[in-house]
Amino acid sequence: MDIQCGECIWTPTNDKVSNATGGDLAQLVAWQAQMQANVSRLNGVVVPGETGNAGQEDQGAVQQLQHISGDGEPSVCPTNANKVAGVLSAANPAMLKDDQFHAFDIICWHLNKTLAGKELPLLWMILYGEGGTGKSKVIQTVTEDFAAQGAHGLLVKVAYTGVAASMIDRKTTHTIAALTVKRRDTQTLDIPGGF
Numbered sequence: 001m002d003i004q005c006g007e008c009i010w011t012p013t014n015d016k017v018s019n020a021t022g023g024d025l026a027q028l029v030a031w032q033a034q035m036q037a038n039v040s041r042l043n044g045v046v047v048p049g050e051t052g053n054a055g056q057e058d059q060g061a062v063q064q065l066q067h068i069s070g071d072g073e074p075s076v077c078p079t080n081a082n083k084v085a086g087v088l089s090a091a092n093p094a095m096l097k098d099d100q101f102h103a104f105d106i107i108c109w110h111l112n113k114t115l116a117g118k119e120l121p122l123l124w125m126i127l128y129g130e131g132g133t134g135k136s137k138v139i140q141t142v143t144e145d146f147a148a149q150g151a152h153g154l155l156v157k158v159a160y161t162g163v164a165a166s167m168i169d170r171k172t173t174h175t176i177a178a179l180t181v182k183r184r185d186t187q188t189l190d191i192p193g194g195f
């Protein structure tokens with residue numbers, strides 16, 4: 001069975017792939033609830049019915065940055081310390097590790113220039129990295145920065161999977177690109193506007 005996306009056709013090699021059943025869905029819901037509880041616990045929120053390390057600080061090694069910005073260089077933006085409910089807590093930009101700060105700084109620089117009226121091309125950025133390397137942390141810091149500057153509407157965040165999207169309080173790439181499975185029998189992807 002082929003899956004078509006525009007002119008691309010993907011032929012799955014594993015013919016044992018099948019649609020999820022009711023039992024799978026229940027497991028997914030339970031897994032999602034567990035993930036949410038883990039996120040809350042990491043943020044110091046007491047999860048009803050659970051005991052343990054609530055309120056415990058992150059144990060990651062943090063390298064303090066001594067970043068000095070000059071004219072025309074990316075610079076640190078003020079950060080709103082408010083937390084976004086249900087997702088990872090943000091980090092103070094000064095507490096970000098080098099590579100995290102670099103990504104944050106580029107976005108921040110672009111936002112500052114845009115808000116100052118400079119017409120820049122859209123900034124598209126992908127944060128790569130293995131699990132647990134701090135991508136979500138950067139995204140949360142960026143999110144709070146946009147909110148603090150009243151520019152929430154200028155930021156679009158996407159992730160490949162629903163779980164990752166829920167961690168950064170955003171949508172999946174499929175949702176944002178309006179990709180939907182039109183018909184289950186043909187498995188054809190419907191892409192409005194030919195995107």
Ligand SMILES: Nc1ncnc2c1ncn2[C@@H]1O[C@H](COP(=O)(O)OP(=O)(O)OP(=O)(O)O)[C@@H](O)[C@H]1O
Binds near residue numbers: 042100133
């Ligand atoms: N600079 C930092 N200082 C302290 N803790 C941090 C820092 N960056 C990330 N962490 C912590 O490390 C853990 C993993 O970070 P995060 O969830 O952002 O990683 P990730 O790359 O998005 O992971 P995944 O790909 O699995 O979703 C979290 O507990 C987060 O709070």
